[in-house]
Amino acid sequence: MYDAIVVGARVAGSPLAMLLARQGYRVLAVDRTNFPSDTISTHYVHQAGLSRLQAWGLLDAVIATGCPPIRHLNFSYTDIALDGFADPIDGIDAVYCPRRTVLDKILVDAAAESGVEVIERFTVTDLIEEDGRVVGIRGTEGDGAELEFRASIVVGADGANSIVAKKVGAEVYRGSPGGCFVYYSYYSGIEWGMHHRTGFGRQQFASWPTNDGLSLVAVMRPRDQFRDFRANPDAGVQEIVDAIDPKYGEDLRDNATREEQFRPMLYPDNYYRQSFGPGWALVGDAGYHKDPFTGWGITDAFKYAELLSQRIAEGLSGDRPMEEALADYQQSRDEQSNGTYELTTSISELTLTPYYDSVFRAASKSPRYTKRFFGLIAGGIPGEDFFAPENLAELYAEVDLPESDRHLTSA
Numbered sequence: 001m002y003d004a005i006v007v008g009a010r011v012a013g014s015p016l017a018m019l020l021a022r023q024g025y026r027v028l029a030v031d032r033t034n035f036p037s038d039t040i041s042t043h044y045v046h047q048a049g050l051s052r053l054q055a056w057g058l059l060d061a062v063i064a065t066g067c068p069p070i071r072h073l074n075f076s077y078t079d080i081a082l083d084g085f086a087d088p089i090d091g092i093d094a095v096y097c098p099r100r101t102v103l104d105k106i107l108v109d110a111a112a113e114s115g116v117e118v119i120e121r122f123t124v125t126d127l128i129e130e131d132g133r134v135v136g137i138r139g140t141e142g143d144g145a146e147l148e149f150r151a152s153i154v155v156g157a158d159g160a161n162s163i164v165a166k167k168v169g170a171e172v173y174r175g176s177p178g179g180c181f182v183y184y185s186y187y188s189g190i191e192w193g194m195h196h197r198t199g200f201g202r203q204q205f206a207s208w209p210t211n212d213g214l215s216l217v218a219v220m221r222p223r224d225q226f227r228d229f230r231a232n233p234d235a236g237v238q239e240i241v242d243a244i245d246p247k248y249g250e251d252l253r254d255n256a257t258r259e260e261q262f263r264p265m266l267y268p269d270n271y272y273r274q275s276f277g278p279g280w281a282l283v284g285d286a287g288y289h290k291d292p293f294t295g296w297g298i299t300d301a302f303k304y305a306e307l308l309s310q311r312i313a314e315g316l317s318g319d320r321p322m323e324e325a326l327a328d329y330q331q332s333r334d335e336q337s338n339g340t341y342e343l344t345t346s347i348s349e350l351t352l353t354p355y356y357d358s359v360f361r362a363a364s365k366s367p368r369y370t371k372r373f374f375g376l377i378a379g380g381i382p383g384e385d386f387f388a389p390e391n392l393a394e395l396y397a398e399v400d401l402p403e404s405d406r407h408l409t410s411a
């Protein structure tokens with residue numbers, strides 16, 4: 001009998017399991033895959049996410065993999081250009097974008113070193129329920145016979161298609177359809193730094209350096225263009241980079257070599273799912289997901305895995321009824337993530353509403369507000385503060401934006 005079973009051992013599951021084990025709880029983490037292994041993700045980790053790795057004593061291990069630091073960010077939305085970097089967060093003055101093969105292995109090893117029993121290649125096929133409560137999991141390790149494990153709580157950290165969410169019937173209570181598709185791969189021969197560039201048609205390219213001297217290049221367009229794009233993705237990537245920034249288009253054409261296969265994906269929908277019930281909880285993408293446009297999935301997985309570990313510990317120790325602690329987790333997660341969710345779902349359609357156009361245009365003209373923009377992106381400045389109408393009014397006055405363009409609210 002375990003105190004907790006965590007299904008899924010990537011960026012949400014391993015930290016949750018690790019943090020519970022470090023508090024002395026008996027934890028089992030299972031994953032149907034083995035590590036190191038890749039998963040679809042462009043793996044940009046914000047300073048707020050890196051600060052969690054630092055708090056857990058794992059940031060140095062990530063840096064030691066040779067993943068290069070990024071200290072300058074280039075954002076653009078058509079003719080609006082914002083470049084710079086946020087103030088340090090908890091002393092972290094760089095961003096790192098480690099491959100998931102590297103990051104997830106560090107996390108799962110840290111969980112095991114903290115005392116978590118980890119079983120790789122274990123596929124959960126069902127939950128064990130008694131008297132209306134989840135009390136364990138059923139599944140198979142590789143091709144082996146079916147096994148059962150029991151625990152006080154079972155947590156689904158098993159991604160967007162969570163089997164735990166399916167088996168308990170967790171309902172989506174807020175959501176909107178995914179807007180785009182992505183194609184990305186890894187290239188040698190280019191050194192562009194970090195770019196997040198949108199416009200000149202509904203399209204985007206993003207690029208950042210990662211492990212092994214490679215640069216990730218990703219492109220996005222609306223979902224209804226996916227079929228056409230598949231016919232020749234190399235030409236499609238070239239076309240998008242050429243349209244957004246011909247200088248980088250030329251470099252891509254002349255100097256870049258694509259080193260790996262493309263990873264194509266239609267983005268899943270944006271959603272919040274009911275994330276707790278009798279004997280169960282959800283964390284990471286299993287409970288809450290938004291378009292990867294703002295690159296907040298990993299950072300949020302870290303933040304809310306930590307939050308959930310604190311609430312579960314309160315329940316397990318008897319300090320508080322478990323269901324009350326889990327309800328508090330969901331409420332806090334929803335409140336804290338609301339700003340990121342709103343911003344992401346608003347701008348991931350690859351066009352700017354008049355409101356966001358005026359905010360970003362004005363911010364690009366003010367060095368002070370450009371810095372705050374990067375603070376917002378990095379997780380250092382709350383959205384309520386950045387977008388507060390009184391702050392925007394001050395910004396518009398500072399940069400002398402025409403009265404007709406001064407949108408103070410998104411409504």
Ligand SMILES: Cc1cc2nc3c(=O)[nH]c(=O)nc-3n(C[C@H](O)[C@H](O)[C@H](O)COP(=O)(O)OP(=O)(O)OC[C@H]3O[C@@H](n4cnc5c(N)ncnc54)[C@H](O)[C@@H]3O)c2cc1C
Pocket residue numbers: 007008009010011012013030031032033039040041042043044045122123124125157158159160161162163182265283284285286292295296297298299301
């Ligand atoms: C195209 C794309 C680009 C992205 N780019 C970024 C980015 O740049 N930055 C960022 O922060 N976020 C990004 N994200 C989002 C980020 O990747 C996710 O938010 C994050 O991976 C969620 O982590 P997780 O641990 O919740 O789930 P996952 O990473 O999905 O891991 C779930 C784990 O559960 C296991 N599992 C599933 N079912 C079972 C089962 N039945 N039994 C046992 N194990 C099971 C799986 O094997 C898997 O290992 C991107 C997402 C996409 C799709």
